Structures are given as C-alpha cells and as structure tokens.
Amino acid sequence: MRRPQEIASEEQSMRTxxxxxxxxxxxxxxxxxxxxxxxxxxxxxxDEVWNIYKQIRVDVLFNFGRQExxxxxxxxxxxxxxxxxxxxxDIDQRLIRKVRERYDPEKNDIIVIGHHGAMQxxxxxxxxxxxxxxxxxxxxxxxxxxxxxxxxxxxxxFYQNYISLSEQDIRDLDxxxxxxxxxxIAEEESDPEERITERTYxxxxxxxxxxxxxxxxxxxxxxxxxxxxxxxxxxASRFRAxxxxxxxxxxxxxxxxxxxxxSKRLMVDTRLKxxxxxxxKIRAGNA
Amino acid sequence: MPGEAGTAAAPAAxxxxxxxxxxxxxxxxxxxxxxxxAPFRIYYEGAAYSISAINATGPFDILPRHHxxxxxxxxxxxxxxxxxxxxxxxxxxALMHVKADKVTVFVxx
Numbered sequence: 001m002r003r004p005q006e007i008a009s010e011e012q013s014m015r016t017x018x019x020x021x022x023x024x025x026x027x028x029x030x031x032x033x034x035x036x037x038x039x040x041x042x043x044x045x046x047d048e049v050w051n052i053y054k055q056i057r058v059d060v061l062f063n064f065g066r067q068e069x070x071x072x073x074x075x076x077x078x079x080x081x082x083x084x085x086x087x088x089x090d091i092d093q094r095l096i097r098k099v100r101e102r103y104d105p106e107k108n109d110i111i112v113i114g115h116h117g118a119m120q121x122x123x124x125x126x127x128x129x130x131x132x133x134x135x136x137x138x139x140x141x142x143x144x145x146x147x148x149x150x151x152x153x154x155x156x157x158f159y160q161n162y163i164s165l166s167e168q169d170i171r172d173l174d175x176x177x178x179x180x181x182x183x184x185i186a187e188e189e190s191d192p193e194e195r196i197t198e199r200t201y202x203x204x205x206x207x208x209x210x211x212x213x214x215x216x217x218x219x220x221x222x223x224x225x226x227x228x229x230x231x232x233x234x235x236a237s238r239f240r241a242x243x244x245x246x247x248x249x250x251x252x253x254x255x256x257x258x259x260x261x262x263s264k265r266l267m268v269d270t271r272l273k274x275x276x277x278x279x280x281k282i283r284a285g286n287a
Numbered sequence: 288m289p290g291e292a293g294t295a296a297a298p299a300a301x302x303x304x305x306x307x308x309x310x311x312x313x314x315x316x317x318x319x320x321x322x323x324x325a326p327f328r329i330y331y332e333g334a335a336y337s338i339s340a341i342n343a344t345g346p347f348d349i350l351p352r353h354h355x356x357x358x359x360x361x362x363x364x365x366x367x368x369x370x371x372x373x374x375x376x377x378x379x380x381a382l383m384h385v386k387a388d389k390v391t392v393f394v395x396x
Contacts (some may be wrong), residue, residue: 042326048393202356204359205343221326
C-alpha cells in the first residue's frame with residue numbers, strides 16, 4: 001500500500017485536471033452557442049445570394065470561375081479542413097483516415113487548412129502542396145484558396161460536419177457537383193417567370209460578368225460554410241472529449257480519495273498494533 | 288446624387304397591380320425597402336427614398352418603381368436617403384439586386 005501523502009498529492013493533481021477539463025468544457029459550450037448563431041446568420045446570407053445565382057444560371061456546368069480557354073491541372077485537389085490545434089478529440093484523425101482511403105499521389109494534390117491536420121499528414125508521410133491557418137475571425141478570406149481551386153480540374157473538400165453535440169461526421173464533397181446539383185434542383189423547382197434573364201432584368205456591367213462574379217462568390221461562400229461547419233464540429237468534438245476527460249478524471253480522483261482513506265486507516269491501525277504490541281512486551285517484562 | 292449623369296434606367300412599374308396599390312410611402316413620399324448586409328453584419332435595413340452607388344458605367348440612383356436590376360458595384364460609398372436622414376455605407380465589393388421596390392446589397396461577395 002502506498003503512503004497517504006503520495007496518494008493525496010496524486011489526488012490533488014487529478015482535481016486540477018478535473019478543474020481544467022471542466023473549464024475547457026464550459027468554454028467549448030459557450031463557443032458552440034456563439035458559432036451556431038453565426039452559422040445561422042451566414043446561412044441566411046448564403047441562401048439569399050444562392051437564390052439569385054440559381055435564377056440566372058444559364059447552364060449547370062460549374063467551372064470554378066475559370067475563363068474560357070483557361071486550362072486546369074488534370075488532377076483532383078483534396079482540400080482538408082482541420083482544427084488549428086489539439087484537444088479536439090479524434091475528429092482530425094478520422095478525417096485523415098478518410099482522406100487516406102481516397103488519396104493517390106498520382107491523381108491528387110492536397111491543400112490543408114488547420115495546423116493540426118498538417119501535423120497529422122506529416123506523421124503519416126503524406127505530402128501537401130499548401131497549408132493555410134484556420135481563420136480565427138468570422139471574416140474568412142477564401143480568395144487564396146479559390147485561386148488554388150481554379151488551377152485544378154476537380155476539387156473535393158473533406159470537412160467536419162456538425163450533427164449534434166454528441167455526433168460529428170466526416171464528409172467529403174466534390175465542389176463542382178455540390179453547386180451543379182443544387183443548380184439542377186433549382187432549375188426544376190424554379191418558376192420560369194421568376195428567372196433572372198435579360199428580358200426581365202437590367203444587368204450591369206453584363207449578364208455574363210454578373211453570372212461569372214456570382215459563380216466565384218458562391219464558391220467563396222460555399223468554402224466559408226464548410227469552414228464554419230468544421231469549426232462548429234471541432235468545438236463539439238472538443239466539448240465531448242473534455243466531458244469524457246472530466247468524468248474520467250473525476251472518477252479517478254474519487255478512487256484516489258478512497259485509496260487515501262484506506263491507506264490512512266491502515267497506517268493508524270499499524271501504529272495502534274505496534275503500540276499494543278509494545279505495551280504487551282512492557283507488561284510481560286514487568287510480570 | 289439624384290439627377291446626375293449616369294443615372295440608371297428609367298423606373299418602370301412591374302407586375303399586374305397598379306403602382307398606387309403597391310407603392311410603400313413614408314411622409315407621403317414613395318419609398319423602397321433597403322437591406323445592405325454582409326454575412327455577419329447588417330449595415331442598414333429599412334425604408335429609403337433613394338439609394339445611390341457606383342458601378343462600372345458610373346454613378347447611379349435607385350428610386351421607387353425602379354426596373355428589376357442586378358449589378359456589380361465598384362468600391363464606393365453607398366448613399367441611402369432614408370426618412371431619418373442620409374446613411375452612408377462604404378463598400379469595396381458588393382452586388383445589388385433590385386426587384387419590386389426591394390433593394391438588397393450583398394456586401395463583401
């Protein structure tokens with residue numbers, strides 16, 4: 001049996017971990033609420049822009065805002081949206097696992113957003129072309145990423161999807177397909193009278209210029225949506241990880257406290273036994 | 288800037304209803320519903336007598352009963368003449384959509 005002082009010191013350390021994980025848990029919960037609100041507001045903006053874009057589409061072939069005659073690298077670009085740092089549970093590891101199932105160095109190039117994902121890729125010896133930090137502020141500048149996407153024939157985004165506080169999913173979507181699929185649905189559903197055409201609208205500078213600009217805008221907004229969704233999922237994953245860590249460390253602390261009491265009682269009992277034995281010896285000597 | 292050169296296409300009534308039936312007014316003057324916003328910020332939302340901005344063609348104004356209009360704005364100050372006074376919003380990149388006396392400016396897209 002270990003000494004009570006040793007156990008007490010270990011229990012104290014464990015209580016500190018309980019406090020720390022509890023603080024992280026509360027912070028994550030607060031940030032989740034904030035981010036959720038932000039995502040809802042940005043979704044409203046996105047929906048309104050999308051609503052205009054889908055009505056002025058002339059074809060359903062999304063070409064990443066490339067000009068006519070602009071050639072693209074005949075590879076699929078994989079864009080990984082990961083966390084900026086650790087303490088987010090296993091969500092990034094799950095994403096990297098999913099990427100590895102698809103990755104072929106001959107057919108794919110990789111761009112990573114988030115430092116943690118870059119580190120995870122290095123650990124499994126997968127090279128990436130570029131790395132971007134996950135933006136901390138709400139104003140996400142996706143222009144550098146859009147410039148990279150335009151160079152490639154196809155692009156696929158791997159991101160973390162928030163389902164609920166206890167469930168986060170890893171998803172991968174072809175960027176071109178996302179937009180054209182939504183465009184097809186919109187074309188089937190939209191009222192021909194509501195469509196934005198040269199007959200019903202004045203365009204400045206021209207219908208083509210507006211459509212081309214909106215195409216790039218939609219791409220920017222879609223990427224921003226993915227980043228926000230990932231950020232929310234990472235926070236939820238952190239909350240889950242911290243809750244589990246807090247529960248575990250609390251259990252360990254309680255267990256250590258029981259051990260401490262036992263050890264203390266054992267020490268008292270041993271001393272009592274020793275005293276009694278000494279007393280018996282003294283009495284036996286006197287007799 | 289009402290009356291300046293480069294003013295956008297002449298206002299025209301759209302739809303089957305008469306303008307008298309549908310036209311929103313404030314202090315007896317016709318107005319348009321304006322919303323100028325970015326993904327995380329609303330710069331202005333409310334009624335306005337007119338809204339002025341600059342596109343590739345030049346400065347222009349939107350007045351009530353303007354024709355449906357979709358335009359890319361140049362970096363400029365958007366001037367909104369509201370019943371409460373003039374409101375100025377500085378933008379670098381925006382898209383303006385006008386339909387049925389509703390003006391929406393999507394900033395930073």
